[in-house]
Amino acid sequence: MGVFLSAHTFAARPGPHSADDNLLNASEERALSQIGVLQTYPHAGMPIFREGREAHYVYLVQSGIVRISREGASGSRQVLGFRWAGDLTGLAPGGLYLNSADTLTAVTLYRFSIARLRKLLLREPQIQMHFLVKTADALAAAQRHILWLGQQDVVRRLASLLYEFSQSNSCYDATEKTLLLPVARGDIADFLGTSPESVARAFRKLEQKNLIARLSPRRMMVSNLRQLRQFAFSGDI
Amino acid sequence: MGVFLSAHTFAARPGPHSADDNLLNASEERALSQIGVLQTYPHAGMPIFREGREAHYVYLVQSGIVRISREGASGSRQVLGFRWAGDLTGLAPGGLYLNSADTLTAVTLYRFSIARLRKLLLREPQIQMHFLVKTADALAAAQRHILWLGQQDVVRRLASLLYEFSQSNSCYDATEKTLLLPVARGDIADFLGTSPESVARAFRKLEQKNLIARLSPRRMMVSNLRQLRQFAFSGDI
DNA sequence: CGCGTCTTTGACATGTATCAAAGGTGGTGG
DNA sequence: CCACCACCTTTGATACATGTCAAAGACGCG
Numbered sequence: 001m002g003v004f005l006s007a008h009t010f011a012a013r014p015g016p017h018s019a020d021d022n023l024l025n026a027s028e029e030r031a032l033s034q035i036g037v038l039q040t041y042p043h044a045g046m047p048i049f050r051e052g053r054e055a056h057y058v059y060l061v062q063s064g065i066v067r068i069s070r071e072g073a074s075g076s077r078q079v080l081g082f083r084w085a086g087d088l089t090g091l092a093p094g095g096l097y098l099n100s101a102d103t104l105t106a107v108t109l110y111r112f113s114i115a116r117l118r119k120l121l122l123r124e125p126q127i128q129m130h131f132l133v134k135t136a137d138a139l140a141a142a143q144r145h146i147l148w149l150g151q152q153d154v155v156r157r158l159a160s161l162l163y164e165f166s167q168s169n170s171c172y173d174a175t176e177k178t179l180l181l182p183v184a185r186g187d188i189a190d191f192l193g194t195s196p197e198s199v200a201r202a203f204r205k206l207e208q209k210n211l212i213a214r215l216s217p218r219r220m221m222v223s224n225l226r227q228l229r230q231f232a233f234s235g236d237i
Numbered sequence: 238m239g240v241f242l243s244a245h246t247f248a249a250r251p252g253p254h255s256a257d258d259n260l261l262n263a264s265e266e267r268a269l270s271q272i273g274v275l276q277t278y279p280h281a282g283m284p285i286f287r288e289g290r291e292a293h294y295v296y297l298v299q300s301g302i303v304r305i306s307r308e309g310a311s312g313s314r315q316v317l318g319f320r321w322a323g324d325l326t327g328l329a330p331g332g333l334y335l336n337s338a339d340t341l342t343a344v345t346l347y348r349f350s351i352a353r354l355r356k357l358l359l360r361e362p363q364i365q366m367h368f369l370v371k372t373a374d375a376l377a378a379a380q381r382h383i384l385w386l387g388q389q390d391v392v393r394r395l396a397s398l399l400y401e402f403s404q405s406n407s408c409y410d411a412t413e414k415t416l417l418l419p420v421a422r423g424d425i426a427d428f429l430g431t432s433p434e435s436v437a438r439a440f441r442k443l444e445q446k447n448l449i450a451r452l453s454p455r456r457m458m459v460s461n462l463r464q465l466r467q468f469a470f471s472g473d474i
Numbered sequence: 475c476g477c478g479t480c481t482t483t484g485a486c487a488t489g490t491a492t493c494a495a496a497g498g499t500g501g502t503g504g
Numbered sequence: 505c506c507a508c509c510a511c512c513t514t515t516g517a518t519a520c521a522t523g524t525c526a527a528a529g530a531c532g533c534g
């Protein structure tokens with residue numbers, strides 16, 4: 001969900017996860033880098049912040065993929081979404097993080113002290129508007145997520161997720177037509193609101209429908225993206 | 238979800254839907270009212286905007302309750318949330334509304350031309366930050382919604398919804414301890430991602446557990462809010 | 475090559491959607 | 505003010521999708 005501003009003004013990407021554009025422009029980058037610290041997380045599976053802890057920083061993903069999740073009531077976990085290059089995370093109410101963030105790949109991100117960032121945003125309305133756009137984008141993604149969880153069966157939800165990953169060129173190799181998932185089955189299950197077993201069965205059904213061809217658990221061929229999209233959203237095939 | 242700013246700075250409400258505070262402060266109201274038009278919708282069930290249409294306006298709810306929804310693939314509808322006094326709606330990407338908005342009660346709201354609002358926000362960073370906070374709040378509500386849809390059974394989801402409504406003093410009469418729902422069963426079902434029949438059964442189970450006592454389909458006594466909250470989130474009882 | 479972990483499969487129990495019909499509510503007009 | 509009617513809500517019966525438990529199989533790392 002772009003937002004109510006003309007997208008091109010702030011280089012907000014048109015579709016989700018174009019990843020190459022949508023990084024900050026030169027002037028924004030300059031101003032932000034004066035108050036931000038570039039941090040490097042070399043591996044997958046590293047924690048960035050934890051729900052319930054005091055929130056001192058906001059993060060802007062520079063490269064790699066971050067998983068946002070929250071613990072449910074009975075110890076269960078819900079994956080709320082993924083953050084890619086250009087996305088924000090760490091917004092927190094009342095000084096405590098609501099969610100946890102972990103790396104799914106090697107990740108680099110800018111870390112901003114909240115107090116300093118607040119001052120910068122008030123001084124530089126253009127940059128603040130960039131943040132507003134990014135937050136509205138996250139809201140749009142969350143609403144899409146709600147639609148998936150609310151209406152579709154697990155097979156379609158999985159198709160939607162695969163299509164979403166296929167829109168990132170860090171996951172989808174367009175020349176080879178192969179998709180490499182950055183997440184394990186458990187993460188997929190927690191994102192789709194189901195169990196790893198049901199995810200496995202959903203994968204089999206997608207393969208039976210010839211929408212994907214599995215090479216290994218995390219690698220698969222997706223020769224016809226349009227068909228996958230069609231199935232995920234319109235429900236045909 | 239407040240946001241990464243100290244909440245009191247902008248009178249962002251601490252809990253959801255306190256409704257009385259969280260309206261704009263005097264200076265903000267003055268600046269906004271110069272570019273906004275106050276509109277009145279006298280009945281429930283009136284459309285404010287429709288998904289897919291060109292988005293010319295952003296709305297700020299002044300009083301009443303607004304339902305945000307979207308049509309799913311197969312003609313099914315998903316209710317994405319509700320907007321109360323102080324909430325924003327109508328943010329749109331690429332110039333088209335993503336969602337539809339309708340009144341659930343009589344409603345008054347400010348309507349802002351997007352172009353003018355954009356200029357105002359760039360000129361008045363404090364007001365823009367208010368909008369940023371409100372958008373982050375909406376994101377937090379959406380994430381809570383995702384948690385409900387992803388993890389809990391229908392009875393718990395309904396309990397969560399009833400608790401959320403009970404936090405609004407336009408729905409809950411604390412002296413009488415009665416809750417008056419502004420929505421029909423179909424809306425509840427579309428919000429919880431289930432069917433009206435399952436909602437009816439969930440109501441019966443809540444009554445059997447003595448968490449509510451129904452007076453009429455939309456009216457009920459909730460004598461122990463803490464107990465309801467406990468059941469919704471911790472899953473006990 | 476071997477082991478731990480992740481993934482898949484099977485069998486079964488359960489919760490929920492769906493279809494159909496009865497029951498209740500609230501508004502309208504007589 | 506009452507009675508009627510349309511619509512909303514509840515209930516029941518059944519089928520199906522999914523969660524859960526248990527175990528076998530595959531992957532990938534050291």
